[in-house]
Amino acid sequence: MTDGIRVWAPRAAHVELRLGEDTLAMTRTEDGWWDRPGLVVEPGTDYGYLVDGEGPFPDPRSRRQPSGVHGLSRTVDASAHQWADARWTGRQLAGSVIYELHIGTFTAEGTFDAAAARLDHLVSIGVDFVEILPVNAFNGTHNWGYDGVLWYAVHEGYGGPAGYQRFVDACHVAGLGVIQDVVYNHLGPSGNYLPKFGPYLTDGPGNTWGSSVNLDGPDSDTVRRYILDNALMWLGEYHVDGLRLDAVHALVDSRATHLLEEMAGEVAALSAAVGRPLTLIAESDLNDPTLVTPREANGFGLDAQWSDDFHHAVHVALTGETTGYYADFEPLAALEKVLTGGFFHDGTFSSFRERIHGRRIDTDRMPTWRLVVANQNHDQIGNRAIGDRLSAQLDAGQLAIAAAVTLLGPFTPMLFQGEEWGASTPWQFFTSHPEPELGKATAEGRIAEFARMGWDPDIVPDPQDPATFQNSKLDWSETDGSDHERILAFYRALGVLRRERPEFTDPRFGSIRVDVDEADRWLVLHRGDSAVVLNFSSSERSVPVPAGSVLLGFTASGENVSAPLNGRLSVPAHSVVVLG
C-alpha cells in the first residue's frame, strides 16, 4: 500500500505539496508518481497537492479530512491504536448471521463509540457479523454513505479513523466480525477531485450514479491498484473481516482478468498472511453464479452475493405489492423457487427488465450460504417513497413469517437495524449536501421520481430536511413495547434454533424441500426433519405436516399454537409454527 507524501498524477506537468504555509515542489518518479525525497512528515500534519497550479486538493489516499472533503488532508499514525484483538482468529461466513447498520442512525449519537455500546444487543440476537454502510468521507454531516468520495478517509462525524479502530476492536472482543460496505463503482457528487490527478474515471457512458471508474482504459493499472489497495487497507490495517462490494454490475471491466477476480486473489493472499478468513460479498444485480464460483473453477472467487430475488419473493408474499420489479413474484411458487434454487430469475423472462435474466445455480455443488438474503435492507426500505419498513403495513405475525423464512431458510441471513423488534421508525433517503444547488437538485429529483409513480409530492420526505435524518434514527426505547418485545424474543429464539439444529444451517440445496398451497396461501419449508410452517393467509389453515413437536410458534393474535394431529396442523392466520 502506498501512503505518505507521494501522489499519482501521470499527466501533470508539475505537482506541488502544500504543507502549512509552505508550497514545496515535488519530483516526478517512475510511472507518473510524484515524490518529495527526504521529506519526513509527522502524524497530524495537514497537507494537500497542487496540480499544475490548481488546488490544493486533498490527497486521493487521504486518511483523514478534519475540515471536510474539500479541505486539506491530515496524516494519521495508524499504529497509535493499541489493538486489543490479538486473539481474534476471524469468523467464517458459512452459518453466520449478518446485521446491517448505519452508524449515523443506529444510535441517537450516530458515532462509532455509541454503536459499540450496543454490541451486546447484537450478540443477544445471535448476530455473527456487523455490516456497516459506507463510512468513507462524504460532504455534509449525514448521508447513507453512497455519496462518498475519499475512499481511504473515515468520516469525521462518526469518529474518524481512531473511532473506527475502536469500533472494530470492540466488535472482535465481543466475538463479532465486521463487514464494511465499500463503493468502487462511482464517486459522490461533491468533493471528487480524482479527475484533477489522473484518469480515474472514464469519459464514456456512466452508470446511475455518475461516471464509471476506469478499469480497462489507458493508465487503468494504477486505478485498479487504487481500488485494490483500498480493499486491503480495510481488511489489513483496520482488521476488518469482510467487504460488501456495492453494485458490482456497475464495474465495467473488459479485461481477461476481471477486477473482482483480481481482488479475490489479493484478498486470499492477505487472508493467508494475517491468518484469518476474509470475506468478499457482492451486491449484484446479475444473478450470475460465476461471481461466487471459486477461481479454481473459473469463477471470480467472491465468497457470496446478494439475492434480491429472495427479498422480492418474501415481500410480495407478505404485502401483495406487484408493481415494478415485484411483478413476476406474485405466486407463492416464486418463493418456493427461490428457496429451492437460490435465484428466481435463473434464465427466465424478467418482465421488469423485458428480457431473459440470470442463470441457474448448480445446486448440486454450490453451498446455499453463498447467497446473502434479507427481508428488509437499507435499499429496499429507503428507496420506497416514504422509507417505510414492513412493520408499517404488516402485523406482528407477518413480521414473524418474514423473520422465520430469513433466519431458518437456507441462505446467509442479513437483518436490517431495528428489524429485530419491528421498529416503527422509518428509514428514509436523507442527504446533507452543503451546496444549495446540489441539495435542491437531489430533493427535487427524488420527489419528481415518486410523483411520476403517482405519489403525492407532499408526503415524500425532503432528503435535505434534517428531520428526515432524525426520523430515520432507531428509537431504542421501543424495544420494551409489547409487540416489539414479542418480536424481539422471537428473533432471539430463531437465533438459538439456528445454533441448536444443524439442519437450519445445512448448506446443501439438496437438504431443502418446500410444500406450497397457492389457494390457501401456506408454505412449508422442510429442513431435514424440521419444518417451518408459514400461513400467509388471513384465515386459519389446516396444513399437512410431518411428524414432530412444536419447537417454536408465533401467532399474530398471540394465541398459543397447537400440536399436529393426524398429520395436520391448525395454523392461525399470519402465523409461524416450527416443527422438529
Added chain:
Amino acid sequence: MTDGIRVWAPRAAHVELRLGEDTLAMTRTEDGWWDRPGLVVEPGTDYGYLVDGEGPFPDPRSRRQPSGVHGLSRTVDASAHQWADARWTGRQLAGSVIYELHIGTFTAEGTFDAAAARLDHLVSIGVDFVEILPVNAFNGTHNWGYDGVLWYAVHEGYGGPAGYQRFVDACHVAGLGVIQDVVYNHLGPSGNYLPKFGPYLTDGPGNTWGSSVNLDGPDSDTVRRYILDNALMWLGEYHVDGLRLDAVHALVDSRATHLLEEMAGEVAALSAAVGRPLTLIAESDLNDPTLVTPREANGFGLDAQWSDDFHHAVHVALTGETTGYYADFEPLAALEKVLTGGFFHDGTFSSFRERIHGRRIDTDRMPTWRLVVANQNHDQIGNRAIGDRLSAQLDAGQLAIAAAVTLLGPFTPMLFQGEEWGASTPWQFFTSHPEPELGKATAEGRIAEFARMGWDPDIVPDPQDPATFQNSKLDWSETDGSDHERILAFYRALGVLRRERPEFTDPRFGSIRVDVDEADRWLVLHRGDSAVVLNFSSSERSVPVPAGSVLLGFTASGENVSAPLNGRLSVPAHSVVVLG
C-alpha cells in the same frame, strides 16, 4: 450420530446385550439395526454385544475401552466436560503452520495432559495447528496409532475421552487449532470385531495394511455412515478443527459420489452449523489435484493434501540419498519444479512406480496452501531402518536449509515434533502387541524387510522392545544445548518472518520464482521482493541476488553473513540467507 445401546448387525439372527451380569435380548429394527426399547443406561456402564451367541464384543461405536480393545465398552457422558472454548471461532488453514506430534512420545509422561503443558512452546515457534497421530483405541500400551480398531474410542493410556476434551480445550485457549489424524482405510491387526457385526470389510484384495473397507458393496451405506459419523464426532463433539485422512489412495470407492466428496459436503454442513472453519487434509499418494478441487468445480472439495514430492526433493538435495522413490529427485531442478509447480510427478514417469504418475496442478488458480509439506514427518523418519532424523546426518546449517525452504516456501508447512531444535532422539517404528505371535511377526517382518535392502539385522530396532518406544520420546532438556538452541531460535525467527512479510504466505503460484545452479548447488527462492538463498554445497558460493538487506541468516559454522555486494552474495557452506 447414533450413540447408545443400539447396534448394526444386518445379517445376525439374534443380538444380545451384555450389561453387568445380565444378558438382554435385543430387537431388530429397520435396516438391520438392533435396539432395546425403553432401556436407559447411565454413563459409566460397561456393556458389550453378543452376535448369534458369540461374544460379548465391544460396541463398534464404543467411546471408551477401559479394559482394552478386547474388553467391554463403557458409556460416556460427553456433556460432563465443561468446554472453555466458547470464544473460539476456529482457524483457517491458509497461512497456517502445522505441528505433527504423537501423544505417547511428545512428552515423558505420554499423555494428553502432559502434551497440553507444552503448548506455550508451540505458540512460541509460530505454530497454528497441532496435528496428532491417531488416538483411537489400539491393543497394547503404545503404538504409532495406525493399528487402531475402535474408531470412536480414545486410547485409555493417553487419558481417554476426558483427557482428549481437556487437550482440545487447552489448545483452543492457547489459540491453537487441532487436527486429528484418522485412519479409514484399514483396521489394526488386533481387536477388530467389526466383521462379527456386519460387512464392514470387503472380501476382495486388501491394501498394504489389511482388508479394504466396504465402501461400495452391498450394505455399504451404513459402513460409509460409520466413517462419516466418526469424522463428524471428532469435529463436532470433540471440537476438533480438522482431520488428516490417512492414505486416501487406499479408500476403494467406485460410486459416482466418492466417499471423500460426501465427507467434504457433510463437514461443510457441520462447519456452517458450528460457525467455524473445519479442515480436511488428505494424505494421498495420487498427486491428483481433484482431491483439493472445490466440489463446485467437480472436485472432492478437501481443503488440502500432502505433497510428499516436496519432502523427497528436499531430502535428496540435502542427503544425496537416491535409492527407492528418491531416484527421480537427484537434480536440484527437482526441488525447483516442486516449488514452482507443487508436484514433481505431474504426468511424468516415476522410475519407482515404473509408470507415469500424477497430474499437473492448475497453478493459475489453485492456492499454494492446499499442499501440506514437511521436510520430516512420522513416516519419513520412522519408516527408515533405524528411525533416524535428518539431524543424525546433517549439520546445523543443512537443518536450517530444510527449515527455511519449508517455512518460507509457498506451501502449508508441517513440522514434526522436535524438528524445531534438531532433536537428536530418533523416531522409530514401535509396537506393543500383547499377542506373542503378532508381536513376533511384526518384529520379524520389519527386520527382514530392511535386511532385504542390505541393512544389518542387528541394528534395526525391534519394534516390540519397550526401549524402542522409550528411545523415541523427545528429550526436552536438549533444547538448552548450543546447536539445538541456535536451531530453535532460527525456527522462531522464521515464524516471525512469515507473519511480518506477507510474500511468504502469498498463496499464488505466480508469486514464486526460483533460480538454481546445479553445478554450484545453490538455489534462490524468490517470494515477491524477498529472496531465500540456500547453499546446499559444502563450499562458499557467490550467488547472484536481487537488491535487499539481510533479514535473517544461518550458517553451519556460526559465522555472520555479509550483505550483498554488486548484485552478488557470498554464502558460506551449508547456509541460508534471507534477503528482503
